[in-house]
Amino acid sequence: xxxxxxxxxxxxxxxxxxxxxxxxxxxxxxxxxxxxxxxxxxxxxxxxxxxxxxxxxxxxxxxxxxxxxxxxxxxxxxxxxxxxxxxxxxxxxxxxxxxxxxxxxxxxxxxxxxxxxxxxxxxxxxxxxxxxxxxxxxxxxxxxxxxxxxxxxxxxxxxxxxxxxxxxxxxxxxxxxxxxxxxxxxxxxxxxxxxxxxxxxxxxxxxxxxx
Amino acid sequence: xxxxxxxxxxxxxxxxxxxxxxxxxxxxxxxxxxxxxxxxxxxxxxxxxxxxxxxxxxxxxxxxxxxxxxxxxxxxxxxxxxxxxxxxxxxxxxxxxxxxxxxxxxxxxxxxxxxxxxxxxxxxxxxxxxxxxxxxxxxxxxxxxxxxxxxxxxxxxxxxxxxxxxxxxxxxxxxxxxxxxxxxxxxxxxxxxxxxxxxxxxxxxxxxxxx
DNA sequence: CGGAAACCTCACGGGGCGTCAGATTAGTCT
DNA sequence: AGACTAATCTGACGCCCCGTGAGGTTTCCG
Numbered sequence: 001x002x003x004x005x006x007x008x009x010x011x012x013x014x015x016x017x018x019x020x021x022x023x024x025x026x027x028x029x030x031x032x033x034x035x036x037x038x039x040x041x042x043x044x045x046x047x048x049x050x051x052x053x054x055x056x057x058x059x060x061x062x063x064x065x066x067x068x069x070x071x072x073x074x075x076x077x078x079x080x081x082x083x084x085x086x087x088x089x090x091x092x093x094x095x096x097x098x099x100x101x102x103x104x105x106x107x108x109x110x111x112x113x114x115x116x117x118x119x120x121x122x123x124x125x126x127x128x129x130x131x132x133x134x135x136x137x138x139x140x141x142x143x144x145x146x147x148x149x150x151x152x153x154x155x156x157x158x159x160x161x162x163x164x165x166x167x168x169x170x171x172x173x174x175x176x177x178x179x180x181x182x183x184x185x186x187x188x189x190x191x192x193x194x195x196x197x198x199x200x201x202x203x204x205x206x207x208x209x210x211x
Numbered sequence: 212x213x214x215x216x217x218x219x220x221x222x223x224x225x226x227x228x229x230x231x232x233x234x235x236x237x238x239x240x241x242x243x244x245x246x247x248x249x250x251x252x253x254x255x256x257x258x259x260x261x262x263x264x265x266x267x268x269x270x271x272x273x274x275x276x277x278x279x280x281x282x283x284x285x286x287x288x289x290x291x292x293x294x295x296x297x298x299x300x301x302x303x304x305x306x307x308x309x310x311x312x313x314x315x316x317x318x319x320x321x322x323x324x325x326x327x328x329x330x331x332x333x334x335x336x337x338x339x340x341x342x343x344x345x346x347x348x349x350x351x352x353x354x355x356x357x358x359x360x361x362x363x364x365x366x367x368x369x370x371x372x373x374x375x376x377x378x379x380x381x382x383x384x385x386x387x388x389x390x391x392x393x394x395x396x397x398x399x400x401x402x403x404x405x406x407x408x409x410x411x412x413x414x415x416x417x418x419x420x421x422x
Numbered sequence: 423c424g425g426a427a428a429c430c431t432c433a434c435g436g437g438g439c440g441t442c443a444g445a446t447t448a449g450t451c452t
Numbered sequence: 453a454g455a456c457t458a459a460t461c462t463g464a465c466g467c468c469c470c471g472t473g474a475g476g477t478t479t480c481c482g
Binding site for chain 1: 427428429430431432
Binding site: 013014015040041042052053056061 | 468469470471472473478479480
């Protein structure tokens with residue numbers, strides 16, 4: 001896509017684009033198997049069959065490559081977030097909630113390692129990572145906040161609730177459950193139960209309706 | 212505590228206990244200012260005025276020191292979790308919920324850096340860290356699950372909800388909100404609103420009562 | 423085919439890691 | 453106090469990764 005630049009500012013030719021892509025892919029793969037602290041530039045380079053110096057032509061460090069990957073993953077959230085565009089009040093509301101939770105879990109299952117590092121870096125204060133995270137979660141948060149506000153106007157959600165706070169709380173719950181369900185399932189809860197329960201909490205918080 | 216051992220298995224004398232403690236404290240302090248990936252054994256040692264080799268007498272690596280710290284922090288959760296021992300159905304229920312959320316946030320504010328690393332390591336699959344996390348969160352989760360189950364028996368919580376799942380969801384929400392509110396507040400939500408809203412969701416999920 | 427531009431790598435100084443043999447300190451007994 | 457012993461600490465080293473800049477190799481284009 002468009003104007004990705006090398007570290008020295010030059011635009012990338014065809015060969016360079018390819019190398020960069022392979023470096024990104026290798027980084028992604030290593031992230032699956034190693035903790036972030038053990039992802040070495042040398043190893044990324046080795047995996048691509050190139051030299052470490054090449055890596056530094058395209059990224060200042062491993063984090064910067066991860067940032068690009070996180071940015072790419074941000075786009076895949078949109079179709080999930082869209083599930084919030086239909087109002088959840090009616091009959092199919094609960095089913096939409098289930099669907100959202102399930103797909104959110106799957107999104108995380110897909111990008112688990114990436115999300116982990118993105119969140120760590122964001123929590124540690126790195127502004128670039130905060131931005132990607134906000135861009136990603138914002139797609140969901142904003143829609144939930146809007147829905148809550150609407151139901152609040154209709155008198156179904158109590159006035160003491162702040163729509164944006166509620167949205168943040170729901171996204172927090174989703175995120176952590178998505179990241180966590182792996183640790184939970186071996187402990188005697190099924191995924192189905194997790195999805196069903198989470199969906200119901202989500203549905204009620206947004207719509208204010210009893211289930 | 213009592214029988215803390217050195218890496219070679221020998222029990223620690225008075226001098227050694229002190230050195231170990233100072234190393235732990237230094238690790239904790241460095242964690243406040245550096246991302247975990249930049250906490251160097253050399254620097255911990257320097258801070259204590261000792262040599263890196265000394266560090267390795269007591270801990271296999273930085274993570275192991277962090278693990279001990281996380282373990283210590285686990286005990287401070289108990290008084291917070293106790294807020295769940297009184298039933299939340301009655302009049303003061305909502306106030307108890309606010310109290311819990313507020314204190315949970317404060318607990319995190321206090322141990323932010325530590326919690327972050329604990330969660331990262333646990334999510335990356337390190338069993339020791341999963342265990343501390345479960346021991347910590349379990350204190351809250353188990354109590355919530357129990358409360359939900361009770362209210363479910365009384366017919367206030369729908370039968371499709373799994374008490375343990377709901378508890379996990381609530382703890383997830385709490386954890387993430389606690390870790391996240393820093394990033395949220397500069398974006399135009401007040402802490403009061405966050406606490407109030409989170410408390411209400413928590414209260415309703417546990418008791419099934421309208422607020 | 424030849425030259426310029428684009429891309430890649432060699433080779434190196436710097437620094438943290440983790441170990442172990444040996445030095446230093448504290449404790450104990452006479 | 454002196455001297456012996458166990459406990460504790462550290463100097464010094466080999467290893468490996470980092471990140472850079474000068475110089476080599478490939479690609480592109482006339």
